[in-house]
Amino acid sequence: MKQASHSPDLTRLSRHIPRTPSIGSTTVTDEDHVHLSFGFAAPELFPLATLEQAAGEAIRTHGREALQYSGAPGPDDIVKWIEQRAHHNGLDVDSAHVLVTYGATQGLSLAAQLLLEPEDEVWTEAPTFFSALQAFRLSGAVIRAFPLEADGLNVELLEQALQEARATERPLPKLLYTMPTYHNPGGVTLSVAKRHRLIELAREYHFYVLEDDAYGELNFTGQPWPTLYSLAPERVIYLNTFSKIIAPGLRLGWMIAHPELIQRLRILMLGGSTGVFTQEIVAALLQNIDMNEHLERLRTHYRQQRDVMAAAIDRHLGDAVRYVLPEGGFFLWISFREVIDTTELQQRAFTYGVSIVDGRSFYPQRDVGHQLRLCFSYCNSEQIEKGIARLARAYTDYVAEQEAVQLNTLEYHNRV
């Protein structure tokens, strides 16, 4: 009756473990390979010198506390900075509304745990952020997705679905997950009118909104967007992160929500507050850096990179693709004709020396396969130009081959 003693019993694992591993973990050692797949920050913009100084300072002045557990909500300084930045961005909050997290990724997990039980409905955009899908799958929730348009989530379809669900007594969502501003991967932004309508629906149908604002500060146009949180603080759980404005390796983000929710989210952290060591270092960094100046540098850089990428696409791919020029963030999302299979195109592009992410990864059912996510934040201009040229060559060869196959099939049929 005993099983073989050297392999584990996989039949006993939870049914909710997602089968698909994470995206973007290619390890390519070829220096010439271009990574348009990595949704990474530009490393040359990391404030390294300031950070080294901040680390020394934090260890010298707060060392013993910084290395201890913190029973309390964590060091004050960082929470104060988050509060002030939130005010600056039009969110009316105090420290009871703030929870420092291990990146926005932990924020996603905590929000899922706060609300979702197996079979609950969570509604998302399609495409949407890959790790959010994983967090929702893990809670055993049912995911239903609504298309993006040039001005963000199709709120009209959402409304129809809500009405229909109510009329037919089918399950209503407990949570709607959205990236209203500078979407990953879609690159689009939700219009102000749709923001208001979405909030009305949340109130009418009693669902929570999980607003992921990871890219909100990377605004290339200067046009301000009202956060959903500012429109309905009692209905919205807001996520943000230092990953895009300082550095992802720090793993530091935050949630903003009603104090009643924050209190419960804190319980879900199991008594470990977020690493005090990193918090003290980042707090010292934030003291020593002029954030508005730093953000201007990032915005200028990323805007230029976006322009380089858009120009390269126009030049090399031309009419083969459609896209909406993103007004902020990291990503350019391109759509081919529907007959193009981006899973195959991605593989071919890889052998041509460029990595991109197949759009399927961002659809809960992986059922839309003629789109790609390109990231303009990580590579320099030269690499972007080179990468897009390679993608275009891969596309041309792929199409030629497809046509040859069709011709062959046609000839074959004609002959038979």
Place this chain on the structure above:
Amino acid sequence: MKQASHSPDLTRLSRHIPRTPSIGSTTVTDEDHVHLSFGFAAPELFPLATLEQAAGEAIRTHGREALQYSGAPGPDDIVKWIEQRAHHNGLDVDSAHVLVTYGATQGLSLAAQLLLEPEDEVWTEAPTFFSALQAFRLSGAVIRAFPLEADGLNVELLEQALQEARATERPLPKLLYTMPTYHNPGGVTLSVAKRHRLIELAREYHFYVLEDDAYGELNFTGQPWPTLYSLAPERVIYLNTFSKIIAPGLRLGWMIAHPELIQRLRILMLGGSTGVFTQEIVAALLQNIDMNEHLERLRTHYRQQRDVMAAAIDRHLGDAVRYVLPEGGFFLWISFREVIDTTELQQRAFTYGVSIVDGRSFYPQRDVGHQLRLCFSYCNSEQIEKGIARLARAYTDYVAEQEAVQLNTLEYHNRV
């Protein structure tokens, strides 16, 4: 039909959120107050200077990568160190068996997510680690607890329960959580014979064992204990942490398990590997520190503190309590007569200037209430002596008051 617009709708939250917040988060500003409640490391033993140097080094030499996301399993150096330390402790592993986590706390969460769905059974020791109970509650699992003895978990009772469950077709556990070596809070260690028996049961009844070895290195006697993992690598998920041997504020721990399980646990991390920044700093620290020497310093210090506390208990509380002298770790667990209510005693002790943790917190049902957890790791000798003296005074006054109440009640009854 609309709800008041300023409070969130709490009816829609998951039913699995634990109601009890974390323990040990008292904020007392009185300098004279003694914290025998904190399960904290002794801050004077943190290698601060080496850490500051390591932080500078890591930022200068690995800055740009350390601040980036890591798609891969994370920096090699720290995984290599974990591998080597595991070999040193008799675990036969390579890098495919290792997952670096955000503290052992994340390890607990990940193990719960890997295995448990709502209504699954997880069996634990009673008392057991508070945050583990929280992680299991959060997964909606049913917790069943088995008593500790002077030589660890009562494996005989466990066996009876397994037999009975099988005979009556009641649910068998999917997971057994145990701290075999230097238990928190119990201070006891599982005998070698019981370790072997426990593993036989795991194989016979097909449950996984979650072995929490957070204190394993803090060995005061020199006697080595075989880890459960070394006895059954296919049945055991092993947890450890840098919190007790370097510093908890770093939030860095690790899991050891079969590669098939590690691969799935990695998926549960949602594509965020554990913070590269902290990993690089700790890797540099581990390069610059003589770990065996450092551990000897910790062991000597904590052994002395244990002795100070045990002597103070013998002197001040004498026959009022029983305890097993811990052979390692941070905690001394004392039992009063069963008529003593430690919830009340704890409150009184607090007003006398000493914090301790009511033993109830470590029981899944909070149904055993005549025990206390005392921590000898954080306070210095003088504070320990003072704290135990205060606890003894609180105890004496509490007992005197109880007896007075009983006498009064008796008199009242006699008069009526």
